[in-house]
Amino acid sequence: MARIRLGMVGGGNDAFIGGVHRIASRIDDRFELVAGALSSTPEKSAESAKALGIERSYGDFDEMALAEAAREDGIEAVSIVTPNHVHAAAAKAFLAQGIHVICDKPLTSTMQDAADLEKAVADSKALFVLTHNYTGYPMIRQARDMVASGELGTVRLVQAEYPQDWLTSPMENEGVKQAEWRTDPARSGAGGSIGDIGTHAHNLACFMSGLRVESLAADLHSFGAGRTLDDNAHMMLRFAGGARGMLWSSQVAPGNENALKIRIYGEKGGLEWSQEDPNYLWFTPHGAPKRLLTRNGAGATEASQAVSRIPGGHPEGYLEGFATLYNEAADAIRAVQGGADRATAMGVLPGIAEGMEGMRFITACVSSSANDAAWTVL
Amino acid sequence: MARIRLGMVGGGNDAFIGGVHRIASRIDDRFELVAGALSSTPEKSAESAKALGIERSYGDFDEMALAEAAREDGIEAVSIVTPNHVHAAAAKAFLAQGIHVICDKPLTSTMQDAADLEKAVADSKALFVLTHNYTGYPMIRQARDMVASGELGTVRLVQAEYPQDWLTSPMENEGVKQAEWRTDPARSGAGGSIGDIGTHAHNLACFMSGLRVESLAADLHSFGAGRTLDDNAHMMLRFAGGARGMLWSSQVAPGNENALKIRIYGEKGGLEWSQEDPNYLWFTPHGAPKRLLTRNGAGATEASQAVSRIPGGHPEGYLEGFATLYNEAADAIRAVQGGADRATAMGVLPGIAEGMEGMRFITACVSSSANDAAWTVL
């Protein structure tokens, strides 16, 4: 099957997530990156494009959207990998041209931008995929399956945590670009750790459990001197249907590199998954021995096998999980090109709805915390 | 050195914690159990005493306290291992006779009882030791040491959790005695999981970090049908000095046998300890490789070595940690018998102050939860 012609906005030199998107788009050989507006100036963009072997470089995303839409061999989809405050405008430019959008999370930096983007998606026939990449891990798919098929019984508890340590010391004052924009409200939005990683934990907890957070009580804090956005967030959760939970996101917890972990407990059993060891899933049926499920190992469900590339014991990682979203996006793009219904084509891919939910999550966190951790509805 | 003559109240047949206290009292050979009022009736008590080879059996603790005080070879100390609601009355009976008390936690079942007992301790010259046994683990001593000596820098975060799974299904309706009294407010007090295990997590978090919980926001819940006391508690913590934290206690989390875990993060590093693997302590200095410290292994501090019996790699467990409190209680008893000051003799042994703090913790949890998780001062 022919590769999908892909463009990219953002992701020039030094950017972390742009490189990740590029590798992810290549792993399953479904995309070919042919155009980009990779940096903030036309010169830098052209330089990055050349270094990466990308044919067409543009000065900005508006120019790119128009020009590519006008070409017969123009891009069919675009990856948006800029800081958060650029997401909305860039996405709208491509959606307006009917070009499918694959956008990094969180959705936008403000609720107003989010609402505008939501409308733009509604008005477009193009797909909008939000890269909540952790949903692409095979064992996450298996966990979601197992919960949905009732292996845990009614879910009672969801414990989510996402500690990191990279902001333990004040990196943003030491010229680290990643730290600069992630601690800057103008570029990141109202959430610090909750926007950067808390939204991942929230999204994943809901994806796995099949539940929606109805309200939360949050205590946000900045430990870093002079830091305005939260670098640590504690919160209690209440889910629709009666389940309860906790969520902890932190970027000041030394020894935690990227320690996203979700635990779900129901009347009949529990599940436990850690992002740093993603090929494993603990399943603990109540009253029976604990079982360590492995990717593509004995007991792997169809949903898990479908997104697994190599045999059990040959570890897949972060890039493969990310690639699964690209692979499924490719399927979805080809499906809508073939006339399929947009919602059906999306399948379990995270999109605008998950993006809006994430924005409500950030907003509720900030509001609850400002209100002395009062319970706040999402 | 001569063994200390010990009595026991509670701990007859079928009791779990009584047997634990007896083993703990023997491990370091400092006590000899010579008298008891082990059960609720004189007949059952005598039967249990005979089975255990205990010389003198009494009908109740009042009789026992008077009789033993009157003997030249009467008991020097007593272990109280009854359900919570009996602690206060029993302890007072022995304190009044100048007999040292080693009492199971939580302190009592009501705040009124606690206040009475606090007064009784103040009025007595005898020691009052509360068996927050987890403080006896060598790696806990090491953690406390390392925090105190500044290896973490200023502490920012304390994450405590204590999940179990034994009340996942309604054991209390199936004739399990342990489950019956622990879910009964009349015998347990106002706290369910928070009294039984939450107090341990709270105590240990404070013991290790050297910090005091100033206020908390708690969400208690009973998932078990018809259960009146909490079987799950979520809460956020604020410590004196600015540190923040979370605490989760649960008895409905399948796959967790006794999974007490404390993590502490400071400006310079972190510590992580799990009760089920107690011979290990993770130390994560910021910006350096993670280190796995082992009991009596390389890097063991004096405080840790002092309470360790065998070489590294030969695992010590729950009973040895418990025994350390008995060993230190024996030292303290001999010290006060020799004229030492009571407070000095106690050293790091948990006592009435820790017991009162635990009661305040339970009270604050219940009050906060009843008040929609409002921040509540301890």
Next chain:
Amino acid sequence: MARIRLGMVGGGNDAFIGGVHRIASRIDDRFELVAGALSSTPEKSAESAKALGIERSYGDFDEMALAEAAREDGIEAVSIVTPNHVHAAAAKAFLAQGIHVICDKPLTSTMQDAADLEKAVADSKALFVLTHNYTGYPMIRQARDMVASGELGTVRLVQAEYPQDWLTSPMENEGVKQAEWRTDPARSGAGGSIGDIGTHAHNLACFMSGLRVESLAADLHSFGAGRTLDDNAHMMLRFAGGARGMLWSSQVAPGNENALKIRIYGEKGGLEWSQEDPNYLWFTPHGAPKRLLTRNGAGATEASQAVSRIPGGHPEGYLEGFATLYNEAADAIRAVQGGADRATAMGVLPGIAEGMEGMRFITACVSSSANDAAWTVL
């Protein structure tokens, strides 16, 4: 039930294993230590006895055996915890008086001593228990059970290893008493690491698998400068019935404190156990998810529960496993005192047969290695 009156030979100040035996004898309250010949001189012995609160101290084991046998309240059993070269003579002295013997391993330092001792056991009515203490761990009992009941199918492979690191540098030249006698052929016998720890691994592999090592091909080596006994041993094993295996013992493997580990694989499944985490047992039925069995947890067999004291999740350790042998020895002693058959009373307790097997193992290792690792029959 009355406690068994116990004596001890060896185990004076500074000795590691003597203290372990004493704690182990106390944990289940079946023994009372009343007599000893604890050190090499009467003076030192008396001093140690006094420090430990032992009533009767003797100048040597011969004197002790005679004197105690002559008393009405003399010891019923004796623990022998000296260096290896003293085991045979001491054990024979007590066996000759009908006093039950609990002896540290390996059996003796020479084959001649072993044969003499074997004869002495045969000629006595007293019990001879050899403290291959690792057989007392509950999960080891469970593993043995599971193999015996066919859960693995026919056993094909047994992989045993016992690495330590304490002889990585030449401790024996630095005044470390433990290192001195263990590296001295006159006191340890022909085996270095193979006698000290290899025999444990060999014994445990056989105990768990129910199989006998028929022949082995061994490559012994001393890495420590000037060391005459092996500090590392590699060997391949052939078991009766066709199973094969490997055994590695080492005292020069940095990072390994006491890392005894046994893995058994059959046609239908596997088992894996590590001494440093003794409350866990991996069970890997072929074609099904891996299961982590826990002590007294779901799936615990009767044999495992019978030697477990406290609930799952409350870790038991090395001392409790050791104590199980004392507890079972107490049962056996009371049984033979009550007229039971000696062999029946022993149950699964290791005794003279296991001791002789260990001596044959050491002999075969040394002989094979001297013969260029030729296959050598045990």
Next chain:
Amino acid sequence: MARIRLGMVGGGNDAFIGGVHRIASRIDDRFELVAGALSSTPEKSAESAKALGIERSYGDFDEMALAEAAREDGIEAVSIVTPNHVHAAAAKAFLAQGIHVICDKPLTSTMQDAADLEKAVADSKALFVLTHNYTGYPMIRQARDMVASGELGTVRLVQAEYPQDWLTSPMENEGVKQAEWRTDPARSGAGGSIGDIGTHAHNLACFMSGLRVESLAADLHSFGAGRTLDDNAHMMLRFAGGARGMLWSSQVAPGNENALKIRIYGEKGGLEWSQEDPNYLWFTPHGAPKRLLTRNGAGATEASQAVSRIPGGHPEGYLEGFATLYNEAADAIRAVQGGADRATAMGVLPGIAEGMEGMRFITACVSSSANDAAWTVL
């Protein structure tokens, strides 16, 4: 930089390793797959090529080598991913045309083929890369570095193991293609598990330790009924310079998916690495706490960072490790195209020398085992 034009021999439908090579070649965007002889018949090859979007399909590798060499835009390199017995002929066809070869391991199925291929490599100017892919893991590079820079002191012990479980039951009689050819001497060569996975363990042990196996004593066995090649191999190793070791390869060890593990111990410390958790490396300096090094984490060496794509805590896996060999092969190809010396260009890439060493390893294993595990020189 322009992508290298790549061809592939083997790797048609159902083949495991062909897909792995294709993904690995794409991850770092250095290759473009443009030609193939993917299956045993022209029809099947064409079908596979079409499904994979490969432009040019050939009936066999000879035809392909000639045709591609004649094109201006012909392939610059070829990946050979057939069963072992085809490696030599295919590789020679391309080497003869000056086309660079990336070949799966083990080198060939017979020593004669290996010698022929060695000569062909010597006679060609093209590169010959053997995909001992595990050498591409970042923590393996770090381990090699650390040994080379003396962090372990003189190496004493190398313990290698590679257990799998997929041949526990007789898969080869159940129509599993992977099992059929791997258990067939005509296609696999003289080694079963030792050829398929033992060579990996041998190669990696040498790569990490910097040592060469001088002789070995091996005990090979087939547990599967009717199986002629070994499905389990035990062996003892002697390295040049005096280090000793063991190697275990097995395909009948239930619960082991792909459990390659290497441990190296020196006078000053140890290292331990497990393939199923490849982002970790234990470093155990003697007399200091154990350290858990992580990929791109604190303490990462340059050699490790150079082959790492994403930050610590974002796990890389098997495919990324494999991709590193492709990335380095691309560097090497461009270097020799630019006039560099072939040996220099290879760097640490495994090539013909490692392939010959692997063949000697297989031959020595078979010979030793046939000779009752006599020490046999490689």
